[in-house]
Amino acid sequence: MASKELPGLRWGIIGCGLISTWFVSDLVLSRSDAAANHTITAVGSSSLEKGNKFVFENCPTQSPAVYDSYTDVYNDPNVDIVYIGTPHPLHHKNVLDAVAAGKHVLCEKPMAMDAQQGQEMAEAARERGVFLMEAMWTRFFPITKELQRLVHEEKSIGDVAAVWVDFGIYMPIKGCNPASRTASKKLGAGALLDIGIYSLTWASLVLDTTPGATPDISANMIFSDHEQPDDRVDEQTAIVLRYPEQRAQAICTASLLYKTSGTFARIEGSKGSISVGGVAASKPGFLIVTPKDGEERRIDYPVEGMGFYYEADAVAQDVQAGRLENATCPLSTTQSMLSRMDSIMASCGLSYSG
Numbered sequence: 001m002a003s004k005e006l007p008g009l010r011w012g013i014i015g016c017g018l019i020s021t022w023f024v025s026d027l028v029l030s031r032s033d034a035a036a037n038h039t040i041t042a043v044g045s046s047s048l049e050k051g052n053k054f055v056f057e058n059c060p061t062q063s064p065a066v067y068d069s070y071t072d073v074y075n076d077p078n079v080d081i082v083y084i085g086t087p088h089p090l091h092h093k094n095v096l097d098a099v100a101a102g103k104h105v106l107c108e109k110p111m112a113m114d115a116q117q118g119q120e121m122a123e124a125a126r127e128r129g130v131f132l133m134e135a136m137w138t139r140f141f142p143i144t145k146e147l148q149r150l151v152h153e154e155k156s157i158g159d160v161a162a163v164w165v166d167f168g169i170y171m172p173i174k175g176c177n178p179a180s181r182t183a184s185k186k187l188g189a190g191a192l193l194d195i196g197i198y199s200l201t202w203a204s205l206v207l208d209t210t211p212g213a214t215p216d217i218s219a220n221m222i223f224s225d226h227e228q229p230d231d232r233v234d235e236q237t238a239i240v241l242r243y244p245e246q247r248a249q250a251i252c253t254a255s256l257l258y259k260t261s262g263t264f265a266r267i268e269g270s271k272g273s274i275s276v277g278g279v280a281a282s283k284p285g286f287l288i289v290t291p292k293d294g295e296e297r298r299i300d301y302p303v304e305g306m307g308f309y310y311e312a313d314a315v316a317q318d319v320q321a322g323r324l325e326n327a328t329c330p331l332s333t334t335q336s337m338l339s340r341m342d343s344i345m346a347s348c349g350l351s352y353s354g
C-alpha cells in the first residue's frame, strides 16, 4: 500500500554492458527502504538479441520495449528518463540526443571527456528544461552522508589537514581485450577517468568546503607501454591537491596495476582521524573513527544488492518535484571534477581529443 505513494520513474536504458546490468538489477531489487518505484520501460542496444538477453538475465520481471537503436529509446513516450551506460566518449552525444528528445538523463561517470563537453551538456539540459545528473553513485550511500556529517557538522576530528585516497583495481591495459573500453583509448581507457574520478570525489567531499574554491593541483602518471605515444593512457596516476587557505592537502591515487584492499581513504584532523573502507573506493562499506582522546569505533554499512538504488531513488524524487538537478551531485560539482581532470591530463601530457 505504502509503495503507491512513492514517486514512480520509467527508465529507458541505453547500452547493455556491465554497468547497465548492475544498475537495472538494483532498480528492480525488492527493498523495504525503497524511496521510489522504478520501472524499466525501454532498452536500447546494438542488437535485439543482446537487448532481449539483457532483460531476460537482469530484469525478467519487467516488460520493456527492446530496440536495436538508442534513438527509439529517446523517442519512446513511455520513458521518463534515459540511463546512459555506454563508454565515456559516447556520453556527450548520447546525452545531447536524449535531451533533444526531451528526456531526463542519468549518465554514467565520467559524464564527459572534458569540461567543455560537460558545459555543453549542462547547457543543453537547462535550455530543454530536463533533469541531468552524472551517476556518481558513491556520493549517495548513507555511509558517505554520515562521513560528511561527522567531518563537517559534528566536526568529530576537528580541522582536517590531510586526506589520502587510493582506488586500485587489477585491470592492467595489456591484460584487457584491446577492443574493450578498459584498454582502448578511443573508448576512453585509462585510470584517471575510470577510477581516479572516485579518489578526487572523496577528496572533494572532505575538503571542498568553500563553494567555487579550487585547489592547486599537481599530478604524475605512469603510462601503458604502447609503442605509439598517442595510444598511451595512464595505468597509474598520483595527484596532489593543495588547499593553502585551509592548510590542508589531499593525495589521490588511481591504479590499474593492483587492487586496493580494505581501507581506501584516511582523513587526518586536529582531533583524530577517520578511515574509510569497503569493496572499492566506489562502494564504501565501513568507517573507522579514531578520536585522539577517545575510543576507536568501527561503523559498518551493509547494503542490499550493489547500492545503485540510492542515486536512482534520489533522481526519482528530483524528477517528481520538478527539479532539474540533484543537490548531492549538482552539475557544478560534475563540472568541477571534469575541470580538475582536464588540468591533471594537460599537466601529464595525456589527451583524448582527436
Ligand SMILES: NC(=O)C1=CN([C@@H]2O[C@H](COP(=O)(O)OP(=O)(O)OC[C@H]3O[C@@H](n4cnc5c(N)ncnc54)[C@H](OP(=O)(O)O)[C@@H]3O)[C@@H](O)[C@H]2O)C=CC1
Pocket: 014, 015, 016, 017, 018, 019, 020, 044, 045, 046, 047, 050, 051, 085, 086, 087, 088, 090, 108, 109, 110, 135, 137, 180, 181, 187, 194, 282
Ligand atoms: N558506476 C560504476 O560503478 C561503473 C560505471 N561504469 C561506467 O559505465 C560506462 C560503461 O562501462 P561498462 O559497462 O563497463 O562498459 P561495457 O563495455 O561493458 O558496456 C558498454 C556498452 O555500451 C554500448 N556501446 C555503444 N557503443 C559502443 C562502442 N563503440 N564500443 C563499445 N560499447 C559500445 C554497448 O552496448 P550495446 O551493444 O547494448 O549497445 C556496450 O555493451 C563507462 O563510462 C564507465 O565509466 C562502468 C562500470 C562501473
Ligand SMILES: O=C1OC[C@@H](O)[C@H](O)[C@H]1O
Pocket: 169, 194, 195, 280, 282
Ligand atoms: O567502480 C568501478 O570499478 C571498476 C571500474 O572499471 C568502473 O568503471 C568503476 O566505476
